Amino acid sequence: EAQVTQNPRYLITVTGKKLTVTCSQNMNHEYMSWYRQDPGLGLRQIYYSMNVEVTDKGDVPEGYKVSRKEKRNFPLILESPSPNQTSLYFCASSLVSGRDGLSGANVLTFGAGSRLTVL
């Protein structure tokens, strides 16, 4: 089954304790992205990657790191989590090159989400 898998789904941690949220996709997608979802703010992009070893900042990158060493994996790293990073996190992926040549028209496939609480 084509899917994006995130782990852990739920996590409670304390301020300053480094954590990693993993994301893996089995669709050979070039593009991967992390979003956070907060009430009243909708989805905001944290980081994205157009391909292996190519990453770029989204709208809210502060306090986060990412890496893209393999095409299928795109982990989100919180080096020193703080309470304002308590949120629902989503990983998503898509093709970059569109079959109809319209690369911007590709549909995102989302993971089920990771709910993070930082105390």
Place this chain on the structure above:
Amino acid sequence: AQSVAQPEDQVNVAEGNPLTVKCTYSVSGNPYLFWYVQYPNRGLQFLLKYITGDNLVKGSYGFEAEFNKSQTSFHLKKPSALVSDSALYFCAVRDENYGGSQGNLIFGKGTKLSVKP
């Protein structure tokens, strides 16, 4: 700059009645427009998209959306709502000029649809 607005935080509809979830956008070029749905404790799922062509786009679960260039809108509609349609709906836009960069897909804040029996 790109932006997308969903003016209603919540829409309440009786089962069997038509529903509309509103979305307006702002881009400098031609837009690529999307609707996604989020059911409780799930990730977002794609519903439909407008790229070019017919202004009325049909998608999953009986939903459709109408692209209106003059009003810069892309409202989501369904002729007869079901209780199972209750979910959070997100509109998203990308400017075609940014087609080479997937990082410019902008999401609205979401509209909660509640369908009562």
